[in-house]
Amino acid sequence: MKEYILQGLGCAQCAAKMEDGINRLATVEKAEINFINRKLQVQAAAYTPELLASIESIVQSIEPGVVVIEEAKHESDHTQADRSMLLRLGIGCVLFAAGFFITAPLPRLLCFFSAYLIAGYRVLIHAVQGVLRGQPFNENFLMGIATIGAFAIGEYPEGTAVMLFYLVGEVFQDMAVDRSRRSIRALMDTRPDTAIVIRNGEAQTVPSEEVKTGEILRIRPGDRVPMDGIVRSGEAMLDTSALTGESVPRRVRAGDEVLSGSIDKDGVLELIVTRTFGESTMAKILALVENAAAKKAPTEQFITKFARIYTPAVVMAALLLAVLPPLFLPGALFSDWLYRALIFLVVSCPCALVVSIPLGFFGGIGRASKQGILIKGGNYLEALNQADTVIFDKTGTLTKGEFAVQSVLPAMGTEEELLAWAALAESHSTHPIAASIRKASGHTDKKRIHQVEEIAGQGVKAQIDNHLVLVGNKRLLEQHGVSFPGVREAGTIVYVAKDGRFMGSIIISDALKADAKEAVSALHKAGIQHTALLTGDREEVAAAIAKELGVHAYRAELLPAQKVKALEQLETPRPKNGKTVFVGDGINDAPVLARADIGIAMGGVGSDAAIEAADIVLMTDEPSKVATALRIAKETRRIVIQNIVFSLGIKALVLILSVLGIATMWGAVFADVGVTVIAVINSMRLLR
Numbered sequence: 241m242k243e244y245i246l247q248g249l250g251c252a253q254c255a256a257k258m259e260d261g262i263n264r265l266a267t268v269e270k271a272e273i274n275f276i277n278r279k280l281q282v283q284a285a286a287y288t289p290e291l292l293a294s295i296e297s298i299v300q301s302i303e304p305g306v307v308v309i310e311e312a313k314h315e316s317d318h319t320q321a322d323r324s325m326l327l328r329l330g331i332g333c334v335l336f337a338a339g340f341f342i343t344a345p346l347p348r349l350l351c352f353f354s355a356y357l358i359a360g361y362r363v364l365i366h367a368v369q370g371v372l373r374g375q376p377f378n379e380n381f382l383m384g385i386a387t388i389g390a391f392a393i394g395e396y397p398e399g400t401a402v403m404l405f406y407l408v409g410e411v412f413q414d415m416a417v418d419r420s421r422r423s424i425r426a427l428m429d430t431r432p433d434t435a436i437v438i439r440n441g442e443a444q445t446v447p448s449e450e451v452k453t454g455e456i457l458r459i460r461p462g463d464r465v466p467m468d469g470i471v472r473s474g475e476a477m478l479d480t481s482a483l484t485g486e487s488v489p490r491r492v493r494a495g496d497e498v499l500s501g502s503i504d505k506d507g508v509l510e511l512i513v514t515r516t517f518g519e520s521t522m523a524k525i526l527a528l529v530e531n532a533a534a535k536k537a538p539t540e541q542f543i544t545k546f547a548r549i550y551t552p553a554v555v556m557a558a559l560l561l562a563v564l565p566p567l568f569l570p571g572a573l574f575s576d577w578l579y580r581a582l583i584f585l586v587v588s589c590p591c592a593l594v595v596s597i598p599l600g601f602f603g604g605i606g607r608a609s610k611q612g613i614l615i616k617g618g619n620y621l622e623a624l625n626q627a628d629t630v631i632f633d634k635t636g637t638l639t640k641g642e643f644a645v646q647s648v649l650p651a652m653g654t655e656e657e658l659l660a661w662a663a664l665a666e667s668h669s670t671h672p673i674a675a676s677i678r679k680a681s682g683h684t685d686k687k688r689i690h691q692v693e694e695i696a697g698q699g700v701k702a703q704i705d706n707h708l709v710l711v712g713n714k715r716l717l718e719q720h721g722v723s724f725p726g727v728r729e730a731g732t733i734v735y736v737a738k739d740g741r742f743m744g745s746i747i748i749s750d751a752l753k754a755d756a757k758e759a760v761s762a763l764h765k766a767g768i769q770h771t772a773l774l775t776g777d778r779e780e781v782a783a784a785i786a787k788e789l790g791v792h793a794y795r796a797e798l799l800p801a802q803k804v805k806a807l808e809q810l811e812t813p814r815p816k817n818g819k820t821v822f823v824g825d826g827i828n829d830a831p832v833l834a835r836a837d838i839g840i841a842m843g844g845v846g847s848d849a850a851i852e853a854a855d856i857v858l859m860t861d862e863p864s865k866v867a868t869a870l871r872i873a874k875e876t877r878r879i880v881i882q883n884i885v886f887s888l889g890i891k892a893l894v895l896i897l898s899v900l901g902i903a904t905m906w907g908a909v910f911a912d913v914g915v916t917v918i919a920v921i922n923s924m925r926l927l928r
Contacts, residue, residue, distance in 0.1 A: 603926030
């Protein structure tokens with residue numbers, strides 16, 4: 241995939257045509273244009289100079305003046321262009337107002353015509369270029385024909401007014417879209433360009449891209465952490481709001497993990513770098529947010545296709561409206577019906593829909609990101625509105641994942657011996673249960689361990705001091721023919737066996753997250769019909785948690801491969817258009833996250849595999865944010881529907897009034913430019 245900047249891109253409908261044209265190229269496998277960020281992503285068999293030339297030709301044929309920049313980088317400052325537009329608007333308005341005070345016919349015409357050319361010369365040039373290249377059906381063509389027609393029938397003020405108001409609309413539209421772009425650029429500015437590295441005992445300031453894993457970073461009060469790491473020394477309060485949306489700082493000490501993008505509030509830290517600049521958490525967040533608008537929602541795709549049919553259809557209707565009534569209706573004047581047809585043309589431009597709807601989804605994605613919810617595309621945001629089933633993983637999703645040993649039940653030997661053997665076997669495991677056993681046991685001599693095999697969904701098998709040690713659930717012991725008594729205590733039970741003999745069991749518990757119950761309750765209130773819990777834990781533990789949280793169903797003692805099948809069973813009795821959401825965190829959840837209609841991963845402690853497989857990432861690890869994401873999705877849909885109904889409703893009304901001869905060119909200007917500005921402002925509400 242290669243990225244290009246489309247510098248100067250200002251027409252959303254033109255962007256859709258460019259995307260369609262580039263996708264038709266023989267060597268292009270896939271092309272997507274992100275209008276909000278003015279980015280073109282191209283996946284092709286080969287990236288040759290000929291391909292770039294073809295892309296530039298298509299872009300120029302649709303919107304002349306747009307520059308294709310081969311490497312993605314920040315756009316240049318458009319202050320000069322903005323000043324030019326405002327200057328044209330100011331001079332045009334002065335000449336337009338002067339025209340009303342001039343009574344002599346020729347000077348009056350020159351005054352209005354001068355204002356018309358100053359405000360709309362670019363529109364006329366682009367309209368002519370579009371016709372010459374065989375791409376006539378765009379906003380420039382419609383504005384050009386309508387205003388020239390108005391001058392032809394002597395309606396100078398209205399023809400000039402259309403072009404002036406069109407320019408006003410362009411100014412407001414650019415301001416609104418640029419505000420969205422600035423929100424992304426502001427986020428990009430949170431990425432530190434330099435880092436202080438300790439090399440040869442000296443602190444050196446180097447570009448962040450040059451820092452390697454294992455190097456030592458120094459973070460001073462006020463500094464933003466440039467990459468992920470583990471605290472080697474020092475203590476400080478960190479502001480993580482840029483990552484999680486959580487305004488309360490958290491304290492970190494030696495051994496704690498620190499994520500890039502956090503701000504050091506009050507202490508000096510030294511970090512051991514665990515991820516390079518490009519692989520850091522902040523870099524991934526930036527990539528997710530920046531590219532999210534490229535994944536279009538079905539509504540966006542429909543509107544784009546609708547605009548391609550709608551505009552030519554309205555142009556044909558306007559032509560018939562100008563020609564047929566004077567031929568068949570007695571007393572009908574050609575000039576009268578031509579005026580009505582010109583109004584038809586002004587109204588027909590679909591800018592309000594083509595601009596405001598993608599902006600609405602972008603606003604929803606931006607709103608979610610401010611609350612620590614990263615949505616990877618408008619398609620997933622829209623799909624959330626159809627969610628009727630939410631299925632949770634247990635450990636690390638609904639529970640804290642902070643296991644602690646509650647009791648040790650030896651069948652032979654002492655409690656200390658039982659813990660020691662279990663800790664040795666679990667010494668290489670990264671599972672939270674293994675960490676809790678090691679913590680309870682204390683020091684382990686890893687030299688005694690000769691071989692360790694981790695068995696997914698069961699536990700570990702280790703060769704220690706010439707003894708075969710099994711540590712895991714009851715399936716592990718049953719598979720190796722070890723007999724053991726049943727244990728009925730609450731919590732997760734870890735069974736231990738040595739050389740085929742049962743040594744005893746360890747009871748481990750994990751507390752629910754503070755907002756777990758609130759999360760399930762909020763989902764039920766939001767209209768989710770089915771909630772469920774999937775876990776590899778025991779039946780008794782799953783049943784107790786399901787009852788406490790109020791979920792409708794649960795499946796326990798599941799192997800990773802069985803979670804996918806369990807999800808498919810749970811989603812069977814459902815409406816045809818319903819969507820299943822799965823919320824998980826571990827690497828074992830990656831297959832289920834990918835299989836679900838919408839996968840939501842816990843991003844703070846979640847594994848990289850789960851985050852990659854998920855469609856939505858919760859940076860705060862709070863399950864209650866699932867309900868927040870649903871609420872944002874519904875707010876986004878409501879605003880998008882408002883824009884569609886308002887835009888089409890006003891246009892339909894003015895089109896009918898123009899046929900009846902009631903509407904004027906002023907009404908047509910409002911139905912086009914005014915509606916576009918109102919729809920864009922309505923979409924911008926989501927960013928607040």
